[in-house]
Amino acid sequence: MHTRANTPPVVVDVRSPAEYAAGHVDGAINLPLDRLAQELEHALPDRAAPVLLYCQSGARSGMALQWLHQQGYRLAANGGSAGAVALQLGRGIRRG
Secondary structure, rough: OOOOOOOOOOEEOOOOHHHHHHHHOOEEEEHHHHHHHHHHHHOOOOOOOOOOEOOOOOOHHHHHHHHHHHHHOOOOOEEEEHHHHHHHOOOEOOOO
């Protein structure tokens, strides 16, 4: 059986492009909550890959997590805020 437990997660910032530009976790992709449904297949084609979502407080990423689970993304998780995810993964915050 193939496991992805040790695969680094795809880090997804579900905030607006302006919020993302103001400061995001290094290596994160920007997939705003309001465009999630339209861009999901292109941005996250592998439903078996681990995904770590975040936003400002964890509220929008929580909504995104529920929707991703409904779409079959079983290894998706809500990381809360950008700061919490950066700390958890040992990554910096990138601006611009």
